[in-house]
Amino acid sequence: xxxxxxxxxxxxxxxxxxxxxxAFPEPxxxxxxxxARRGTAPTAQDELRRSLADLLxxxxxxxxxxxxxxxxxxxVDGVVCVCPWRTRLRGWLSLAELPALLPPAxxxxxxxxxxxxxxxxxxxxxxxxxxxARPWIRSAVWQVPVRWFALFSDKEREYVPGGQxxxxxxxxxxxxxxxPMVEARRRVARTLxxxxxxxxxxxxxxxxxxxxxWLEEFHPRSLVELDYGGLVHALTPEQLAEDRSAADVAQGxxxxxxxxxxxxxxxxxxxxxxxxxxxxxxxxx
Numbered sequence: 001x002x003x004x005x006x007x008x009x010x011x012x013x014x015x016x017x018x019x020x021x022x023a024f025p026e027p028x029x030x031x032x033x034x035x036a037r038r039g040t041a042p043t044a045q046d047e048l049r050r051s052l053a054d055l056l057x058x059x060x061x062x063x064x065x066x067x068x069x070x071x072x073x074x075x076v077d078g079v080v081c082v083c084p085w086r087t088r089l090r091g092w093l094s095l096a097e098l099p100a101l102l103p104p105a106x107x108x109x110x111x112x113x114x115x116x117x118x119x120x121x122x123x124x125x126x127x128x129x130x131x132x133a134r135p136w137i138r139s140a141v142w143q144v145p146v147r148w149f150a151l152f153s154d155k156e157r158e159y160v161p162g163g164q165x166x167x168x169x170x171x172x173x174x175x176x177x178x179x180p181m182v183e184a185r186r187r188v189a190r191t192l193x194x195x196x197x198x199x200x201x202x203x204x205x206x207x208x209x210x211x212x213x214w215l216e217e218f219h220p221r222s223l224v225e226l227d228y229g230g231l232v233h234a235l236t237p238e239q240l241a242e243d244r245s246a247a248d249v250a251q252g253x254x255x256x257x258x259x260x261x262x263x264x265x266x267x268x269x270x271x272x273x274x275x276x277x278x279x280x281x282x283x284x285x
Contacts (some may be wrong), residue, residue: 011230015138023219062119063091068276092123147207150191151176152183154247181222188212
């Protein structure tokens with residue numbers, strides 16, 4: 001079992017898009033340019049702590065009243081890129097997923113029906129004014145969806161066992177992948193082609209189509225990142241060091257292209273078992 005951690009829950013992984021400043025219209029572009037220049041961008045842990053703090057009042061705040069002015073930043077080939085948090089929008093989207101994740105009694109205790117209903121009404125009104133809005137960040141609890149790994153190469157894997165990273169943050173481990181948007185889109189297209197030639201339809205195909213459509217909404221010179229986030233605290237150091245899920249997905253696709261469905265099935269089963277064991281920890285004492 002993993003060692004106890006002081007990191008806050010939930011154990012979530014994130015798929016993020018960092019867009020170059022040129023992708024943003026004014027005055028938003030000027031805001032992010034000044035924001036990045038300050039060099040004081042909060043961390044993922046800061047974002048999580050702020051979100052959890054909203055659950056403490058009575059009644060709890062299901063979705064922030066105001067949109068977050070913060071973002072994650074990265075520099076790609078000398079170009080500043082930002083990934084806006086859009087915490088309010090993501091809160092609304094996550095709220096719609098909760099009934100499938102939590103038992104009704106627990107959900108009602110954490111977020112009473114009247115609170116959820118008010119948040120849903122607020123979202124409907126907001127959506128009419130902002131019909132084209134989309135999040136820069138997707139999240140998944142207690143797993144990394146297999147379809148996300150199709151966007152990356154094993155060579156893009158970055159694993160830091162612990163200690164101090166290049167951003168000056170200390171503490172626990174980090175596992176992430178980063179790739180240019182053009183590569184992510186190309187890999188989605190290749191994977192979809194191989195899957196469709198092997199089978200008519202399925203949840204993996206549907207999920208990849210959804211991710212592909214989402215990626216098309218961003219600037220072609222964006223950076224795509226898969227961050228294991230809090231999941232690193234649900235896995236042992238040995239499991240993290242040995243986890244080569246992106247390589248496994250690539251191996252499975254190569255087998256499919258070669259017509260070796262038996263080998264592809266074995267790879268998929270290995271992946272499914274790995275992440276099934278992680279998801280099972282959600283219900284462990």
